[in-house]
Amino acid sequence: MNNLIKESLTKLKQKNLSNPELDLRILLKYASKKNNEIILSNLNLDDIDVVKFRSYLEKRINRQPIAKIINNKPFWKNDFYVNNFVLDPRPETELIIEEVLNIYRNKNLKLKILDIGTGSGCIAISLAKEYKNASITAIDISKEALEVAEKNLKIHNCYNQIQLKMIDIKNINSKFDLIVSNPPYLTEDQFNNTDPEVKNFEPKLALVGGDDGLKFYREYSNNLKNLMNKSAHFICEIGINQRQDCEQIFENSGLYLNKIVNDLQGIERILSFSKI
């Protein structure tokens, strides 16, 4: 193994990162002049833009997440552009897509969908690709996040299906068949104790839901019922130990909890509600 690689690996290991070899391979791949898979033991440095690589490595050593360094994160079946103004799409959020697919088996349905707090647009775009006849309103209160979503809409050519709006849920007044959301739900304490990758490089606005993390569920609960058609569903992501509170909040506003989906760690993560 050549010295640059050895030295870089040592630096990453000193930071106690969970996947130093994988991180290194990804950074090398994105700094590579070719597009080959990187094999650390057999690397030709001539194929690497070393200046670019060193700048990527420096960022990773400062705990910048890989996705933010390479401005790319895979979610469901596609890659998405990301920057510091949006959350990196997380694998547990893919469970929202899975749940929608469980409920609406007919992919030709002309679903009217609302995505609240769209961020990078990953949920809306993934649903648009699954349901080619769906029309989706994707809203966010962050102008910068909507710029990222716009970029992803362009990359994935979804302009005809998705409308982006900078608007608060309170000001929406049409009806939908499906409402999805991954709102900010961390408590202030959880945010303060989270990894530097999240705390320093992801937008607090997209992460924290007030002191107890439940602020946005409370806000939605006042509006949701009016935005849902009679047989509509509402599917949202929740944080650790928020199931009981969320169930209460939404049942108080007239919705019924139909299903709880656990994530891979066994944490109750996705709730699916209906009006009837």
Ligand code: GLN
């Ligand atoms: N699961 C994310 C985290 O722990 C939080 C996502 C969210 O607030 N919607 O970093």
